[in-house]
Amino acid sequence: MAGLLHLTKLCSKNLPSPSCHASCYRLAKGSRHVQARVLYSSLASVDDNAKRKKITPFTPTPGSKLLGGVFGKKAKGGSSDGGSGLGKLDAPEVTSQDMMRAMMAYIWPKEDPLVRKRVGISLGLLAGSKLLTVCVPFLFKGAVDTMTTLNMDTAPDAVLSTATALLLGYGIARASAAGFNELRNAVFAKVAHHSIRKIASNVFLHLHNLDLAFHLNKQTGALSKTIDRGSRGINFVLSAMVFNIVPTIFELALVSSILGIKCGLAFAGVSMGCVGIYALYTLSVTQWRTRFRVYMNQAENEAGNKAVDSLINYETVKYFNNEKYEAGCYNEVLKKYETASLKTSSSLALLNFGQNAIFSSALSLIMVLAAKEIAQGNMTVGDLVMVNALLFQLSIPLGFLGSVYREVRQALLDMQSMFTLMNVDSRIQTAPNAQPLFIDNSNASIEFRNVNFEYEPGKPIFRDLSFTIPAGKNVAFVGGSGSGKSSMVRLLFRFFEPNSGKVLIGGQDISAVDLDSLRKTIAVVPQDSVLFHNTIEHNIHYGNLAKTHEEVQNAARMADLHDSIMSWPAKYNTQVGERGLKLSGGEKQRVAIARAILKNTPILIFDEATSSLDSITEHNILQALSRATSGRTSICIAHRLSTVKDADEILVLENGGVGERGTHSQLLKQNGLYARLWETQTQQFDPSRHTEDNQEARSSAQA
Numbered sequence: 001m002a003g004l005l006h007l008t009k010l011c012s013k014n015l016p017s018p019s020c021h022a023s024c025y026r027l028a029k030g031s032r033h034v035q036a037r038v039l040y041s042s043l044a045s046v047d048d049n050a051k052r053k054k055i056t057p058f059t060p061t062p063g064s065k066l067l068g069g070v071f072g073k074k075a076k077g078g079s080s081d082g083g084s085g086l087g088k089l090d091a092p093e094v095t096s097q098d099m100m101r102a103m104m105a106y107i108w109p110k111e112d113p114l115v116r117k118r119v120g121i122s123l124g125l126l127a128g129s130k131l132l133t134v135c136v137p138f139l140f141k142g143a144v145d146t147m148t149t150l151n152m153d154t155a156p157d158a159v160l161s162t163a164t165a166l167l168l169g170y171g172i173a174r175a176s177a178a179g180f181n182e183l184r185n186a187v188f189a190k191v192a193h194h195s196i197r198k199i200a201s202n203v204f205l206h207l208h209n210l211d212l213a214f215h216l217n218k219q220t221g222a223l224s225k226t227i228d229r230g231s232r233g234i235n236f237v238l239s240a241m242v243f244n245i246v247p248t249i250f251e252l253a254l255v256s257s258i259l260g261i262k263c264g265l266a267f268a269g270v271s272m273g274c275v276g277i278y279a280l281y282t283l284s285v286t287q288w289r290t291r292f293r294v295y296m297n298q299a300e301n302e303a304g305n306k307a308v309d310s311l312i313n314y315e316t317v318k319y320f321n322n323e324k325y326e327a328g329c330y331n332e333v334l335k336k337y338e339t340a341s342l343k344t345s346s347s348l349a350l351l352n353f354g355q356n357a358i359f360s361s362a363l364s365l366i367m368v369l370a371a372k373e374i375a376q377g378n379m380t381v382g383d384l385v386m387v388n389a390l391l392f393q394l395s396i397p398l399g400f401l402g403s404v405y406r407e408v409r410q411a412l413l414d415m416q417s418m419f420t421l422m423n424v425d426s427r428i429q430t431a432p433n434a435q436p437l438f439i440d441n442s443n444a445s446i447e448f449r450n451v452n453f454e455y456e457p458g459k460p461i462f463r464d465l466s467f468t469i470p471a472g473k474n475v476a477f478v479g480g481s482g483s484g485k486s487s488m489v490r491l492l493f494r495f496f497e498p499n500s501g502k503v504l505i506g507g508q509d510i511s512a513v514d515l516d517s518l519r520k521t522i523a524v525v526p527q528d529s530v531l532f533h534n535t536i537e538h539n540i541h542y543g544n545l546a547k548t549h550e551e552v553q554n555a556a557r558m559a560d561l562h563d564s565i566m567s568w569p570a571k572y573n574t575q576v577g578e579r580g581l582k583l584s585g586g587e588k589q590r591v592a593i594a595r596a597i598l599k600n601t602p603i604l605i606f607d608e609a610t611s612s613l614d615s616i617t618e619h620n621i622l623q624a625l626s627r628a629t630s631g632r633t634s635i636c637i638a639h640r641l642s643t644v645k646d647a648d649e650i651l652v653l654e655n656g657g658v659g660e661r662g663t664h665s666q667l668l669k670q671n672g673l674y675a676r677l678w679e680t681q682t683q684q685f686d687p688s689r690h691t692e693d694n695q696e697a698r699s700s701a702q703a
């Protein structure tokens with residue numbers, strides 16, 4: 001359906017001939033496939049990470065390269081973004097040959113004989129359909145010859161029955177060729193879609209395996225576009241090869257051989273020459289006119305964006321009585337589209353006329369040759385009809401040569417962006433021969449030893465930072481914004497690597513242990529919780545998919561969320577909406593806390609975990625947190641000092657290091673930065689500013 005829409009749009013722009021619909025549809029159908037769409041919704045959560053710069057504990061696993069050995073030997077460095085909007089990727093560029101080899105590995109997989117069998121059958125059906133196609137003119141020739149050479153006066157019945165048989169054969173051959181064709185499409189469809197699914201899921205996993213720095217630097221919109229276009233490109237190239245390019249070359253070879261053998265070398269020479277000139281003309285004109293299509297597409301996008309932006313701002317337009325101005329701006333963009341569209345249409349007319357003129361000239365030349373041969377008695381009228389029909393059939397696929405060439409080139413560019421993305425390596429990986437991190441609640445100490453870290457050169461976040469958190473202690477980190485509180489968590493979770501120094505858990509250097517095992521030992525409640533577009537149950541269960549429904553409910557109870565959930569009509573089956581839109585900030589944060597509780601790890605990190613809660617909920621949550629953290633090593637990052645005053649120890653981050661440390665009362669006595677912050681907050685804190693009206697949030701979302 002989506003393919004059909006794409007086709008309708010494509011063809012309606014230039015009002016092409018009806019035959020265009022069938023062929024274009026074949027190439028376009030299935031191009032916007034499900035996998036890419038599934039990918040988008042999953043990628044939305046990565047987008048949130050990037051935009052909000054928050055920490056989400058996704059767990060990369062090593063390996064799994066889309067093209068494994070195929071792109072294993074890397075090409076020369078440097079890569080363009082191929083118009084994907086991804087910017088320059090830090091990966092070797094992929095060549096067309098690499099891509100062709102990669103696609104071959106998918107459609108002729110050494111390890112999958114069933115796929116190879118399907119490809120073999122498709123090729124057999126292709127050959128069968130083309131052989132039948134070239135039989136059609138022969139049967140037609142036979143019928144014509146029967147009627148022109150046999151004597152209708154002496155044996156009308158014999159003439160009629162022979163001609164009828166030949167003409168029936170003509171119909172059967174045509175229908176069978178079409179049947180073989182469709183059967184080939186059906187058999188090959190599984191191969192194409194299977195390959196696309198494998199590629200799309202490999203790309204998806206690869207994206208999850210890339211490091212946070214990559215995701216923070218890339219827009220998820222551009223990433224998902226690259227994958228969508230890339231997988232559509234694969235579909236297009238495969239379809240074009242199987243349905244258009246290979247069959248046309250095969251048919252051309254057949255027709256030329258038949259003409260050469262049956263009618264003489266001059267006939268074969270004219271037909272081959274005609275196709276050569278036709279192809280040269282088509283490719284050069286297509287290359288020249290592609291720019292008009294690019295302008296047209298740009299103008300179309302611009303017009304769409306302008307219309308959406310203007311209508312979104314409906315109220316503002318009304319406030320300032322600017323309807324006419326808006327319509328004028330829209331009209332300007334439409335004018336650009338109109339100009340580009342006209343150029344596209346007129347250049348298409350020129351292309352079509354030129355192609356037709358070349359073909360018609362060759363056709364009439366061949367007919368003149370045939371007429372001469374008939375006059376000399378070397379050929380029959382049937383032969384002339386046959387030659388005409390053979391060439392005419394060939395002209396149908398050649399009528400789309402330009403479009404196929406243009407789309408294949410674009411598809412190769414799109415594929416290049418996607419395959420280059422697959423060559424990007426994660427900067428954070430498990431070291432070779434790394435051992436799993438073995439810790440439990442009793443030895444989950446955390447140590448930062450002389451850590452230096454900066455995101456950008458010359459802007460240090462940590463300078464020689466050193467501290468130790470003994471196992472089982474609850475330590476709070478406070479400090480002004482930019483003091484590195486969240487960066488400390490990122491280093492601990494190994495989203496980033498320190499420039500120098502070490503981070504140790506249970507005495508083990510985290511850069512030397514298995515990444516998956518490291519992340520399994522830490523649960524994070526991020527500052528800004530983003531939920532999956534699914535039920536509340538699924539969102540809590542996400543913390544540990546192996547747990548039971550009862551355990552999910554217990555975690556919700558501990559996070560002070562269970563009673564709220566039970567008051568909703570669909571209870572645990574309530575859909576939370578896209579990114580948890582239907583939940584208030586406080587509810588989302590409690591989901592994140594429940595998830596972390598369910599993960600049940602020796603180390604717990606709360607990054608401003610109670611920032612969206614009102615003071616009553618915060619009080620309940622703090623009690624829940626103290627239950628959840630008891631006996632575990634926990635880190636609380638807080639802006640509101642009231643939430644951490646009971647911590648075993650408070651570390652004040654300042655100037656890239658630990659400025660002060662001690663308990664709440666010790667720090668107040670020191671009369672330093674902490675005491676000043678405390679004083680400011682206790683004087684200025686206005687709880688009403690933080691109050692959440694959950695009910696209001698939910699009802700407005702429902703409305």
Ligand SMILES: N[C@@H](CCC(=O)N[C@@H](CS)C(=O)NCC(=O)O)C(=O)O
Pocket residue numbers: 010011014016017020023024282293344348351352355398399400401402403404
């Ligand atoms: N004969 C031309 C045109 C074939 C054609 O009509 N293509 C369809 C798409 S399958 C079309 O709408 N083309 C618009 C265009 O090329 O601007 C060619 O070889 O490319």
